[in-house]
Amino acid sequence: MSDEHLFISDCHLDAGRPEITRALVEFLQTRAREARYLYILGDLFEVWLGDDDPADDHNTVIESLRHLADSCKVFFIAGNRDFLLGEKFAYKVGMILLEEPLILQLDQSRVVLIHGDSLCSDDHDYQVFRAMVRNPEWKSGFLARPLQERRKIAAQLRDDSARAMHQKSGEIMDVNAIAVADCFDENNADVIIHGHTHRPAVHRNDASLQRIVLGDWNPGPSYLSWSRASGFKLTDARV
Numbered sequence: 043m044s045d046e047h048l049f050i051s052d053c054h055l056d057a058g059r060p061e062i063t064r065a066l067v068e069f070l071q072t073r074a075r076e077a078r079y080l081y082i083l084g085d086l087f088e089v090w091l092g093d094d095d096p097a098d099d100h101n102t103v104i105e106s107l108r109h110l111a112d113s114c115k116v117f118f119i120a121g122n123r124d125f126l127l128g129e130k131f132a133y134k135v136g137m138i139l140l141e142e143p144l145i146l147q148l149d150q151s152r153v154v155l156i157h158g159d160s161l162c163s164d165d166h167d168y169q170v171f172r173a174m175v176r177n178p179e180w181k182s183g184f185l186a187r188p189l190q191e192r193r194k195i196a197a198q199l200r201d202d203s204a205r206a207m208h209q210k211s212g213e214i215m216d217v218n219a220i221a222v223a224d225c226f227d228e229n230n231a232d233v234i235i236h237g238h239t240h241r242p243a244v245h246r247n248d249a250s251l252q253r254i255v256l257g258d259w260n261p262g263p264s265y266l267s268w269s270r271a272s273g274f275k276l277t278d279a280r281v
């Protein structure tokens with residue numbers, strides 16, 4: 043049996059970009075079926091307002107995930123876009139919902155999996171916002187509102203964030219070196235795997251530490267694989 047682990051993130055699925063949905067469905071129906079485990083490290087959806095949203099735009103992905111779960115264990119860690127994805131939806135598609143940081147032991151390497159937004163500590167406004175919306179009380183209060191109202195609030199938040207991002211430099215929106223060093227230390231990790239920044243790369247912090255950044259799917263499929271025989275391999279047209 044395959045021991046392959048696959049890692050993806052940042053598909054940002056949205057009805058406005060059907061080509062990404064098609065690429066992901068194709069991936070779930072073909073490449074992912076060779077693997078034993080699939081880890082989705084957040085921002086699978088561009089927006090997720092609660093599991094009571096019918097999410098009809100995502101039917102093909104839901105169907106493909108459900109089908110894949112028969113042969114491959116699928117894990118999900120939330121991103122900053124889909125942190126309201128809950129147990130109900132996860133159960134429906136056969137995914138196991140996990141909290142970050144998730145620690146994996148792959149042979150000799152201790153690997154930490156996170157979405158990546160927590161590493162962008164130079165973006166103070168965003169970190170304040172993150173602390174607010176990740177608070178369980180805020181989440182349950184928001185989810186108790188009618189769906190229509192949630193849609194309105196989310197659209198407003200997106201506008202605000204788009205305006206703010208326009209004014210922020212690329213450096214502010216990338217990871218902070220100290221936050222990365224702390225993440226290695228606190229988790230006693232050899233490898234960090236994350237997405238969020240849409241800057242796919244394999245960074246070697248020193249001889250033994252690696253930070254692997256998953257890409258978004260805007261220019262096409264982007265995924266990381268690991269198997270005992272081949273180690274890590276990042277597949278992305280930009281790398």
Ligand code: MN
Nearest residue numbers: 085121122238
């Ligand atoms: Mn993100």
